[in-house]
Each structure stands twice: as structure tokens, then as C-alpha cells.
Amino acid sequence: MLRALEIRDMLIIDRLELTFRPGLNVLTGETGAGKSILLDSLGFVLGWRGRAELVRTGAEQGEVVAEFDLPEGHAARAILDEAGLPGEDTLILRRVNGRDGRKTAWVNDRRCSGEVLRALSETLIELHGQHDDRGLLNPKGHRDLLDTFGDLAKLRGKTRGTWGALGAARKELTAAREAVAAIKEEEDFLRHAVSELDALDPQPGEEADLDSRRRMMQGAERVRESVSRAHGAMGTDGAEGAIGDALRWLEEAAEGSAGHLEAPMAALDRAMTELGDAVDGVDRCLEALDFNPFELEQVEERLFAIRGLARKHNIAPETLGSFAEELRRKLTALDAGADHIAALEQDVIAAEAAYDKAASALTAARVKAAKKLDKAVSAELAPLKMERAVFTTEIEQAEAGPGGRDLVAFCVATNPGAPSGPLAKIASGGELSRFLLALKVCLAGDASGVTMIFDEIDRGVGGATADAVGRRLAALAHDGQVLVVTHSPQVAALGAHHWRVAKQVTNNQTLTNVVSLGETDRVDEIARMLSGDTITDEARAAARALLG
Numbered sequence: 001m002l003r004a005l006e007i008r009d010m011l012i013i014d015r016l017e018l019t020f021r022p023g024l025n026v027l028t029g030e031t032g033a034g035k036s037i038l039l040d041s042l043g044f045v046l047g048w049r050g051r052a053e054l055v056r057t058g059a060e061q062g063e064v065v066a067e068f069d070l071p072e073g074h075a076a077r078a079i080l081d082e083a084g085l086p087g088e089d090t091l092i093l094r095r096v097n098g099r100d101g102r103k104t105a106w107v108n109d110r111r112c113s114g115e116v117l118r119a120l121s122e123t124l125i126e127l128h129g130q131h132d133d134r135g136l137l138n139p140k141g142h143r144d145l146l147d148t149f150g151d152l153a154k155l156r157g158k159t160r161g162t163w164g165a166l167g168a169a170r171k172e173l174t175a176a177r178e179a180v181a182a183i184k185e186e187e188d189f190l191r192h193a194v195s196e197l198d199a200l201d202p203q204p205g206e207e208a209d210l211d212s213r214r215r216m217m218q219g220a221e222r223v224r225e226s227v228s229r230a231h232g233a234m235g236t237d238g239a240e241g242a243i244g245d246a247l248r249w250l251e252e253a254a255e256g257s258a259g260h261l262e263a264p265m266a267a268l269d270r271a272m273t274e275l276g277d278a279v280d281g282v283d284r285c286l287e288a289l290d291f292n293p294f295e296l297e298q299v300e301e302r303l304f305a306i307r308g309l310a311r312k313h314n315i316a317p318e319t320l321g322s323f324a325e326e327l328r329r330k331l332t333a334l335d336a337g338a339d340h341i342a343a344l345e346q347d348v349i350a351a352e353a354a355y356d357k358a359a360s361a362l363t364a365a366r367v368k369a370a371k372k373l374d375k376a377v378s379a380e381l382a383p384l385k386m387e388r389a390v391f392t393t394e395i396e397q398a399e400a401g402p403g404g405r406d407l408v409a410f411c412v413a414t415n416p417g418a419p420s421g422p423l424a425k426i427a428s429g430g431e432l433s434r435f436l437l438a439l440k441v442c443l444a445g446d447a448s449g450v451t452m453i454f455d456e457i458d459r460g461v462g463g464a465t466a467d468a469v470g471r472r473l474a475a476l477a478h479d480g481q482v483l484v485v486t487h488s489p490q491v492a493a494l495g496a497h498h499w500r501v502a503k504q505v506t507n508n509q510t511l512t513n514v515v516s517l518g519e520t521d522r523v524d525e526i527a528r529m530l531s532g533d534t535i536t537d538e539a540r541a542a543a544r545a546l547l548g
Helices: 035-045 075-082 114-124 139-149 153-185 187-200 206-218 220-234 239-256 262-289 293-312 317-381 429-442 463-476 489-493 519-531 537-547
Strands: 002-010 013-019 023-028 061-069 090-098 103-107 110-112 125-129 390-401 404-413 451-455 481-485 497-506 509-516
Touching: 002 035, 013 035, 013 509, 023 035, 023 463, 023 489, 035 061, 035 090, 035 125, 035 451, 035 481, 075 114, 090 114, 103 114, 125 429, 139 153, 139 317, 139 404, 153 187, 153 317, 187 293, 187 317, 206 293, 206 317, 220 239, 220 262, 239 262, 293 317, 317 390, 317 404, 317 429, 390 429, 404 429, 429 463, 463 481, 463 489, 489 519, 489 537, 497 519, 519 537
Parallel strands: 023 481, 023 497, 125 451, 451 481
Antiparallel strands: 002 013, 002 061, 061 090, 090 103, 103 110, 390 404, 497 509
């Protein structure tokens, strides 16, 4: 609900502060007094596109501040959360228009874009009038309005879900077809490459092992000579024999050494054991170095084959095995591609059937809701002196989408037998106003928490019809807030709160002022609306009668 509106230096308003209340708020005043400027200013702070030049002559900048109540669960809170803006019980919008045309906006003292303002405005304000292309006159929103009227959220949600599933199935099928097509293009390469890799069958770590063996064999002769010399030095003709002789000599002398030779003899025993281990190791090394001369050629041939294949595919030799597995997987996918695609095609057919079922159910429910809405609007048109007019909700088939495959448009025929057409094109000014009001009364449930503004929606009507218009506006405002700009005394008299918009000239400068009217001033304002500039006692009496 709109709580307050503060305007500074906008058009012919220097400074204006208004406090609005729940219920029906009426704004009256002579033509040209500046009522439309209030709406322009409100539209400006909400980010709506309007007049290019808004700053008051002589001022550096214009500013508008709007304050709204924001109860828990209000749709605006989700928009604030998504935009990373603070959400509180009070929402304060502030927007400044510089003399250079630059516009800056804040939401709860945080900078924001005009796009965010416009998104918020959709949840805060509804403007209805003869030139409103954002509300009931906009056919783009008619389907949503019908769905809300018919309480079709569940069916629409199911349709949206099946549409999403259909899109996912189609996407998966397309991806599978593209993948198979891509693999198909390189099938010859894949089969040849896999054949080469399978024939070579490189093993993990094999290239490094072959390289090590090759290096060892290449230096085997030099290494074998040195190892053989060492073997000779350690054998029976060398260290082993010498230590054995020493040990025997010490054993012969041990009896007369009074135990002094026990430790040296024990050490020599250990040395013999260690020396034996060393000789065994050298023996094994000599066996390893004793290779077939053709083995080096075989090792080099396989090593070079592995490295050559790795260079061919521009990969490291140690990754040849994993590369082969990847190519095999592609071939497997190609070989199994037809079956996989056939299965995905069945998934798409099933998803299409599910969507068709959901969309058909939604269409049927919309047709039923449309008949109910047409009947409800017709019932509202009679008291508005349009009992001969015909309102129809037309449903045509449209391109399928998440919201179904229906195109919904509100159409009217102002007289029986007259051609039916779009609401905004067929009805005249006064008729259009009444059509909009009747439709809004029937759709009132869709505007919870939204302030509704009606801009001269009573134009062209008077007497009992104007009274019927006023009573319906009051009914709409019963559990919410309605602002109406009106020239009808019957409508103004039904308002719960009344403001008068007037121009005044100060120091050769024309300014607009808005005054909240008390009981006496309200009688005079309605009397003026009834009689013109000269307010008579009869006009005041008629005004009191209207006020009840």
C-alpha cells in the first residue's frame, strides 16, 4: 500500500508531501490543475517511461520519494532479495532527475537500476485508464489474468513442468545426434588408430622400463668388465681367499692367545658373511648383463614404436593406454549410437504426449474459466448502463510454450450484432472506462497488496452510471487501497479520503498544490464539481445529499 508521496521540483510542483490511507482515495480538481502531474511523478519514481522533461523550471534537479507498506510475503520482497537489496516492512523508493536528464534511483537508501524499479512497480501499483498499456489493455497479460481468475496455477505449473521435461528430452536427443555425427566423421581414423594401438598394446610404465633397459644394455660391456674385476677381487683368488686364510691362521693361534683373538675372529666371520652377500649380488648383476645381442635391437624397436605412436597422436608415451581407452569408448558410443538415439526418440515422444495432455487440460480449463469470466463481466456491465454490450474472452491456438499453447485476448462488442474486437480499439472513451472497471471488479482477487490507480476512468459518464462506477471503486478499495483521479461528483462523494488539486500563482510562477479536505471543504469541492465556479446553496445541498 502507498503510504506517502513526496515531490520536489517536478514540472509545476515545488514541494508537495501527501500521506495516503487505505480505502478509496479520490483526487479532484479543475482540468489542468495538475492531477496528471501527480501520476507522472509517481510513475517516475517507479521507473515508468514518461515525459522527458520533468524538472521544474529554474531548479537543478527534481526528486520524488514514495513510501510503501511491505507486509510479509509481499511479492516485492522476492525482487528485493534477488537484486540484493534490503527488504523491510517499509519500502522507500527515491529517484532524482537532473537538469541534464540523468536519472538516479535508490531503494531503501541503496542505489538501484530503473529495471529493478520497474520490476518492483509491477508488484506495487496498477494503473488503469484510457491510455494504460501496462494493465488491462495490454493483451500480453490477458492470459495471466484469466489463469488467476480461474485459479489455474496448479494446471499451469504442471504444463510448465512437462514443457521443461520436453525441452530437456529434446536437448538430450539433439546432443546425442550431434555426438554420433561428430564421431561418424572420424570413424575411419578411430578404427585405424584403435587397431594400431591394440596391435602395439603399450602397457603403463613400459616406455620408461624399456628406456632403462636400453641404456643398461648399451653400457653393458663397459659395466661388465668393471663388475668382473670386482668379482675377481672379492672371490677365492681375492678378498674371500685372503680372509679365509687369515681366519684359519688365527684359529691355529687361538689356543695360546688367552682369548685375545676371539673378537678379531668374530669380526672376520661377519666379514666373510657380508662378503658372501656382496659376491652373490655381483653374480646376479653379471647374469643380468649377460644378454642376447639381439635383445637390444628388440628393446629399441619396441621403444621407438611406442614413442613414434605417441608423437603421431601428439601425446605423452605414458598416456597411450588411456588414449586408447578413450578412442574405444567413442567407437562403442558410435556402435551403440543408433539404439541410444532410438531410446531418446521414444523419451521425446513420451514427453510430447505428457505436455500435450497437460496443455490440453489447461486449454479446457481456460475455456471454462473464460465462460465464467464473460458471465461475471456481463453482470457488472448492466449496472454501468452497458447491458447491451458484449464482453468475450477469446482463446486461439498459439505456439506451444511453458504457459501452454493458448493466445488469450479480451474483446468487446459495444452493441449486439456489432463486430467484436480488442478492448482498446473498439470501445469509446467512456465505454472503455466502464469495461475496464467491470473487468477489474471481476479480477480483483489478482491484486492482493497492490495499490490500484484509476485515471479518470469515469470520463463520459454521469448520474446513476457514475454512482455505479463509484460504488464499484469503493468495493475494490474495501480491503485494499484505490486512488482515483475523477471529475465525477458521484464518484468523489463515495471516497473515504479526498484531496483537491489546484493551481496557484505566486510571484508570477504557477505552482500546483494538493490539499486534504475536511468535511466542510469537501462539501464545497463536490458542490463546485456539480455547479461550476459559482457554488450555490442548492449545489451545497446536493453535495451533502451525495455525501449521505
